[in-house]
Amino acid sequence: MNKNQTSKHHQLIIIGAGGAGLMAAVTARDLGIDAAIIEGNDRIGKKVLTTGNGRCNITNESTAMGTDEAVALSRKYHSNQTGFPLPVLQQFGVRQTIDLFSTLGLPLISLEDGRMYPMSLQAASVLDIFQLALEDRNVPVYFKNKVVDVIFSPNHPRFTIKCRTESEEQVVYTSEYLFLCTGGLTAPKTGTDGSGYVLAERLGHTLISPVPGIVQLKLDYPYLKELSGIKFEGLGHIIVRGEVIRSEYGEILFTDYGISGPPILQLSRKAAYHLGSGEAVTLSVDLMPGRTEEEVVEFLDMHWGIFGHRTVADSFIGILNKKLVPVLLKEAEIDQQPHLLCQDLSWKTKKKFYRILKHWEFKVTDTNSFTNAQTTAGGIDTVELKEGTLESKLVPGLYLAGEVMDVDGDCGGYNLQWAWSSGYVAAMSLAKHLSSV
Ligand SMILES: Cc1cc2nc3c(=O)[nH]c(=O)nc-3n(C[C@H](O)[C@H](O)[C@H](O)COP(=O)(O)OP(=O)(O)OC[C@H]3O[C@@H](n4cnc5c(N)ncnc54)[C@H](O)[C@@H]3O)c2cc1C
Structure with a gap:
């Protein structure tokens, strides 16, 4: 390691402080996991700020009315594997989302067509609440760290994560488990430039050609x-x-x-x-x-x-x-x-x-273009992920959550719902795995 390199180790490293990464970090920490986030931007959730015209359409309660809520909710999603979102949504759907935000101190209100927003109608509140939740739980967030490479090793530590900072300093992190929550290609100014796809491909995953969705x-x-x-x-x-x-x-x-x-x-x-x-x-x-x-x-x-x-x-x-x-x-x-x-x-x-x-x-x-789109259709092929846990079938200890994978939702709060659901399920799956080893 040269003199510009520093190194930190965590049990779990989450790349990306968007909706999926934030939900995963808070959940993982609550389940006793030593989790840290690496984020390319200088703040958390830059994209969340732009959502719902600055009000953040967090979820949609219209599917939470019938008898089989998860099935109704899953119809709002699209993927090459149509059945893939269901087992995730069955574990963490709209009701759990409303309850969890309430636990974090963010009550939601329902407006048109079942669309739910923070009561303040300010997207910034969602981030403020996550910021407080991370601080309450002592979850470190390494800002201005752009992950440029990830190396997997069958030995310990399993993941070596190479980052570049603004000052071109190279920082290396290591972890036993890695969550890729790097989003898709939409609104690149918010930090999503598709580099997460490159990292996943280097680890052996396949990319289904992304196209702009909700555009x-x-x-x-x-x-x-x-x-x-x-x-x-x-x-x-x-x-x-x-x-x-x-x-x-x-x-x-x-x-x-x-x-x-x-x-x-x-x-x-x-x-x-x-x-x-x-x-x-x-x-x-x-x-x-x-x-x-x-x-x-x-x-x-x-x-x-x-x-x-x-x-x-x-x-x-x-x-x-x-x-x-x-x-x-x-x-x-x-x-x-x-x-x-x-x-x-x-x-x-x-x-x-x-x-x-x-x-x-x-x-x-x-x-x-992706600059005007709200979501990315396509992404990392879900065939290569274990259904219901979101762990990679190819790289043990690697989990994906959020828009990075080939799942996208309809307009109306369903994309953030996928970020919350998949972030939660990835963390819960890891906790279950840890308790079984
Ligand atoms: C204008 C707009 C409005 C929207 N409105 C809504 C809405 O109201 N309701 C709704 O449900 N959905 C909405 N969406 C969609 C929703 O915001 C996304 O689907 C959701 O935020 C995706 O969450 P994510 O955590 O997967 O990814 P993101 O929120 O995109 O977060 C990914 C994070 O990873 C970081 N990152 C990426 N690569 C690296 C790297 N190599 N190193 C370090 N960090 C990295 C990024 O900086 C970013 O912070 C909207 C989208 C846009 C663009």
């Missing part, structure tokens, strides 16, 4: 400038090879590059995967999801019949967002006839309106 879609559409900023309630469908593969309802927002809003963010993961494999992806928007196609035809025919003396543009007043109408007239190819009356609409033009109102189609060209 806006880019569209190839000639009238985006006119539409930018318009919000409306609608039903979005992602269509691949002529088949609807996922649908979501809610407030949709056009932007100058494409489309956003909760339903679009929810659909984006499917779009990203299919675009990534070179397939054509179409977004179809239903502007009148409350009515069937037949009902829309019947409704419009009656409406145009009653108000036949009005212009076509005026006939949509009170029915659609007014700002959408000029573009719909372009789509129906009657924008050059501003005085066209409903009574003079041709059958061909009417059919165009029926189609646009129920199936307004857009070519999806791309998603926005």
Whole structure:
């Protein structure tokens, strides 16, 4: 070891002080494990601060109502191994999360759609509470230490963790157990640059190509400038090879590059995967999801019949967002006839309106980048992890938690829930293992 190197040993080292790492550290310490965290940033949970528009949507209680809560919750997650999240969520789900935060001194409140937040509605409170919990438990956090390499040895100590500090000093830590809680690729400014994937790959793990999840879609559409900023309630469908593969309802927002809003963010993961494999992806928007196609035809025919003396543009007043109408007239190819009356609409033009109102189609060209995304779909292959314990099948003593692995959740608090659940389960599994040896 040269003179710039220092070395510290802990029973367990956790790389990453995000949601998963923090939950793992507090749980491990409560279970009597000598745990320490190594974090590249100068503070804990930089990403948590940005979550839920600064309010931190910690979890979602809407799945905690039925009889089989964990099964309902697990449907909110996606992975190449669809059944992988369930045994983790069965051990630590929404109720346990609410209870644990209450124990730590952070009461939660439920707002729209079951989304739960700290009562203060400040993401910073979540970090303050974790900071206090770490201090109460004397958990060391080594800040400004970027882990650049991890070496596994079958002898003791098993893990040698090499870090680089801001001053280019090399620091070496050693441990018997290692938790990789390094997150994915989203919001790289918060410290997640994908270096955790490199560390896992060096230890023999396989990376399933990450793509941005919960992200806006880019569209190839000639009238985006006119539409930018318009919000409306609608039903979005992602269509691949002529088949609807996922649908979501809610407030949709056009932007100058494409489309956003909760339903679009929810659909984006499917779009990203299919675009990534070179397939054509179409977004179809239903502007009148409350009515069937037949009902829309019947409704419009009656409406145009009653108000036949009005212009076509005026006939949509009170029915659609007014700002959408000029573009719909372009789509129906009657924008050059501003005085066209409903009574003079041709059958061909009417059919165009029926189609646009129920199936307004857009070519999806791309998603926005990881910088704008809220989660990473893909990650370290869960086939290489033991179900229900999160220990590596390849490297004894290595556990993964959080977004680093190939599990991602829907919008609405489910990604942080995965961080809490997997962080807790990794720590609990290690404690059980230690008590059995
Ligand atoms: C803008 C935004 C809003 C979001 N809002 C919500 C929301 O409201 N609700 C919700 O459920 N989810 C939300 N998410 C998603 C959620 O924040 C993440 O899924 C979750 O924080 C992942 O937790 P994690 O612990 O796995 O990783 P992270 O929180 O990303 O933490 C990983 C940590 O590891 C550190 N690290 C990485 N590599 C190294 C290394 N080599 N050496 C040392 N340290 C390293 C990083 O600095 C970082 O602190 C949002 C995400 C974004 C970007």
